[in-house]
Amino acid sequence: MKSDFKNGGIIMQAAYITKNGSADDIIIGDLPKPIISANQVLIKVNAVAVNHVDTFVRSGAFQTDTDFPFVIGRDAVGQVEEVGKDVTGFSKGNWVWTNSMGYNGRQGVTSEFAAIPADRLFHVPENVEPTQLIASVHSSATAAIVLTSVFAVNSGSTILIEGAAGHVGTKFVQMAHILGLKVVTTSNPKDFDLLDRLGSDQRLDYQKSLKKQMSKGPIKKVDYVVDTSGKVSLQDNLQVLNVGGHVCLITAPKSNTFKFDVRKFYTQSKTINGFVISHAPLEQIQESAKFINRLMADGYLLEDQVLQKSYEEAGWAHLKLETNSKKKKILLTF
Template sequence: MKAAYINQVGGIDEIRIGELPMPELHDNEVMIKTLAVSVNFVDTFVRSGGFKTAMDFPFVIGRDAVGTVVEVGKAVAGFHKDELVWTNSMGYDGRPGTTSEFVAVPKSRLYSVPEGTNPIKLVASVHSSATAAILLADILQVQSGNKILIEGAAGHVGTKLATLAKSLGLKVLTTSNIRDFSKLKSLGVSESYDYHDSISAITDKFEYIVDTSGKVDLQDNLAKLTLHGQVGLITAPKTNQFTFDVRQMYTSAQAIKGFVISHASVTQLQHASELLNDNFSAGKLLDDETLQLPMEKAASAQEMLVNGNTKGKKIVLTFN
């Protein structure tokens, strides 16, 4: 089968396109014929060795995929031949990646594509959408009726956070560029603020705050939390340093919780898939503009992403 793979971690020039043996199908796995895979920053971290994880070489790159079932393992029930499915947790922790014509996916990491959902839009969405879903539902354990401030909300993760927070019954406020206010309003955001301005001017207090950019001072966010409020961290400032008033934080019973999807449990991923599929069925979370390239352009895709040449679009590699 044709695949994009590396023989060792390193630069983008380590990516090869060539023939590899078909994966072996174990009893608890489903063999899928790949339709498309998305390209995310985490793929560049795995390829470069920046994210340390178990891998066997040659190592197929890529994490997320959508495809059709071609065969099911002996211990698998619930999937059938020709069914359209998706996965978003391959390509690390000892699992081969998805940028290959065929992928053997553990049943526990495979989900059905809701009827009528555009598979390209879905695979472009799942990385940021699952990150948002797990952060809200499992890490912060948000409660309906509370308020959340999403900072930098017009980006890929930010829009998913806004959409899912609204669906979970939160009152959603955001910061973004002024030009994105109308887009965020269409997602159900109650009020938006210019992200060039200090959040100290915002009069509301929040049970939850998530900064998607790492550009807001942690102390400013803590000052805007309620008693028992929580800050969710999914990135860090360029300096990798924050200072904050520790006494004020702990006497207010506040919490700072970090999350990366690479450490999500199978249970968290499965819960997220249910929330995502509910939203996909309703036509939500599918708002990313995509840049589609053939899978043979896997190296070019990572180079574009690293160099910031995607023009805000999600790169999707497609298979003939």
């Protein structure tokens, strides 16, 4: 940060765009340091997680109200620098996190400082490593909201989680297990031990027939299905659902098309849900944050492998995410 002697204000470093476009359009440069309102908290950003939705917003594929210049990124962890006059519960120096910025008119967080509405800011639990937390919260909040709000799961029910060894899948497995569900997972066999430790009751090879494997296991049909990969046939998922069962789509196949038996679907009272966290109401964001913080305080949800890079490599990070060439969770640090 340095003084901008031309206008007497203070400027900061940020990763931002002046138009929707490619990763090459991301600019690393100076922007004015935010001036907070009465209901905001100014944080000194420590790390920002890079998510697929960030690339969609940057490119314009996911359209939302955007004021240019627009700071990219939605999930950040840092320390409280200044508190608005109407804000309670936060003090200078507190470690805090947010996961719902950079969308719907809200500026992003890939900047030295960020002004966060107090109702979108949460404390980092004691003894939880901040960068490990922010690597997890996007996936964790998605899993929490799908399970508790979209599905409104009941203890004792059954769930199939496909692509269960990935960033999102591991969060679904842990939460579903903690909520009292019987959990069936699909993954590469090399990840079976991991999923067993996280709470999977029945582990299936993602390369083999889902229907055949399910028919041979103790859990033959499930009440809920979530496919984190977008690579499983919708019809295959509907076939392993109990009557009245639910599927939730959190991604889609590259073909952007599905075929399924409509008659069997509606006559068995099944439901297909779609979910993206960008449209989650504030109340769901807040409730999921409470749930996530409780679990993280107990040591859950913190298993992601992390790759830390400077915020100056934001363009590189977006490109790597778009080409799926990095398995680790990418964080941009200041």
